[in-house]
Amino acid sequence: MIKKVCSLCVFFSLIATQTSPAAELRVLATTFPVYLFARNVTRNCPDVRVDLLIPAQTGCPHEYSLTPHDMQKLENAQIIVKNGLGIDSFLNAHLRAAGDQTRSIDCSADIQTLQVNPHLFAAPRKAAMMARGLAAGLAAHDPEHADAYTAAATAYIERLMAVDKRLAALGLSAQNRPVVLQHNALAYLAARAGLLVVAIIQEDEDTPPTPARLMALARVARNESAALLIGDVQYSDKMLRALSRETGVPYVRLDTAASGPDDAPIDYYETVMNANCRILERYFGQ
Numbered sequence: 001m002i003k004k005v006c007s008l009c010v011f012f013s014l015i016a017t018q019t020s021p022a023a024e025l026r027v028l029a030t031t032f033p034v035y036l037f038a039r040n041v042t043r044n045c046p047d048v049r050v051d052l053l054i055p056a057q058t059g060c061p062h063e064y065s066l067t068p069h070d071m072q073k074l075e076n077a078q079i080i081v082k083n084g085l086g087i088d089s090f091l092n093a094h095l096r097a098a099g100d101q102t103r104s105i106d107c108s109a110d111i112q113t114l115q116v117n118p119h120l121f122a123a124p125r126k127a128a129m130m131a132r133g134l135a136a137g138l139a140a141h142d143p144e145h146a147d148a149y150t151a152a153a154t155a156y157i158e159r160l161m162a163v164d165k166r167l168a169a170l171g172l173s174a175q176n177r178p179v180v181l182q183h184n185a186l187a188y189l190a191a192r193a194g195l196l197v198v199a200i201i202q203e204d205e206d207t208p209p210t211p212a213r214l215m216a217l218a219r220v221a222r223n224e225s226a227a228l229l230i231g232d233v234q235y236s237d238k239m240l241r242a243l244s245r246e247t248g249v250p251y252v253r254l255d256t257a258a259s260g261p262d263d264a265p266i267d268y269y270e271t272v273m274n275a276n277c278r279i280l281e282r283y284f285g286q
Contacts, residue, residue, distance in 0.1 A: 024049050025142055028077035030088040032056050032259050033121035034107055036269045037131045038081050040156040041138065043266065044148040051077070053091075059234045059259040060119070060185065063206070064090045074098075079141050081134060084108030085118030105137030114187050122256035123188035124167065124273050128160040159270050166277040167192045174284030178224045180217065180249070182231040182240060185256045190230065193280055198224040201239055209239065218246045228283055234258055252279050 025048045029035035035052040042048040053073055054061050066074075074080070074094060082088045084106040095104060107130040108120055120126040135153035139146035171194025178198045179190060190197055199220045201209055209217070221229070221243065229251035231240045240251040254276045257269050265271075 023047070025079070025145075026051070026077050027079045027081060027138070028053050028073055029081045030054070030091060031061060031083045031121075032058070032264075033127070033257050033269065034081050034083050034130070034134075036257070036260075036264065036266075037107065037121075037127065037134055037156075039266055041131055041135045041149055041153045042145075044152045045145045048142075048145065056262050056264065057259050060087055061090060062087065066090065066094065078103065079138065080104040081137075082106050083118065083121065083130075085113065085116070085120070087118045103141070105134060105141070107131075107134050107137075109133055114191065117184055117187055119185040119256065119258070120188060122185050122258070123192050124160045124163040124270075125192055126188055127269065128157040128164070131156055131160065159267075160273075163270055163273045163277065164192065166274070166281075170194060170277070170280055170284050174280070177227045177284060180221050180226050180229045180243070182229070182235060185232055185234075185258065186230055186254060189254065189256070189276065193284070195284075198226060201243070202235070214239065214243060214246075218243060221247045221249050228252060230254060232256055250283075252283070254279060 027038055027042065027048060027050045029038045029050060030053050032052065035050065038050045042050055051073060053070055054064060058064065080103060082091065082104055085108045108118065110133070111120055111126060111129045113120065120130060131153050135149040138149045167189070171192065175194040176196045177194070179195045180199045180201065181187065181190060181197055182201045184200050187197060199217050201217060226247070226249050229240050229244055229249050231237050231251055231253040233253050233255045237251070237253060240253070243249070244251045255272045257272045260268055
């Protein structure tokens with residue numbers, strides 16, 4: 001009788017083990033663009049949860065300070081996905097203290113950059129490289145889902161490269177057309193579109209240009225026959241408007257996808273980048 005009871009216990013224990021849901025893998029992205037990439041790479045894995053560390057509207061968190069709520073998210077995360085190149089340096093002290101460097105993925109690792117410009121995500125071709133590295137990192141941490149990560153990343157990269165093709169086509173007609181950028185976050189996008197950046201309005205993240213600096217920029221824009229002033233929707237267009245009035249050069253505002261809505265759809269990045277292409281095509285398209 002005792003043997004039968006024990007056998008039944010083992011039997012039901014095995015059933016419970018087999019039918020219990022798989023443990024959820026918790027992935028935490030440090031920035032909004034990386035959050036979008038991670039959602040796409042993990043979209044075929046229902047037992048992988050992707051969360052965003054900072055508020056979606058934050059933009060580039062160069063000077064961000066962790067809140068108690070952020071700390072709780074970090075404690076609950078099993079894998080941390082970073083932009084890298086210094087954008088998420090606010091996290092370094094926490095990772096060192098917790099000894100968690102081994103469970104983080106740097107999406108910018110081994111990608112060629114323009115000087116020390118961490119805004120790789122702002123150009124679809126670079127974003128595709130980040131997505132590829134992200135998928136490889138996740139596969140290394142979670143081999144069980146390796147094939148799913150690779151397949152989803154491959155499909156996502158195809159969509160990103162379709163947008164990149166539009167930018168490359170612009171480069172054929174707009175090759176070396178001089179432009180002035182509001183912020184260096186737009187540099188990768190401008191380079192892929194074949195544009196020649198002759199000046200950047202806001203060189204320092206925290207310090208707006210002085211009136212003297214704006215006058216110097218106006219001279220550069222005129223001397224270099226700038227075709228367009230290109231702003232970033234993350235920032236006020238006040239300086240762009242002033243420079244445009246001074247020089248007569250038109251201005252537009254593009255979206256680097258550094259920030260977005262809390263309920264951003266999974267194709268938000270591609271939608272934003274296609275909208276950027278349409279704006280540039282109005283000025284430089286054949």
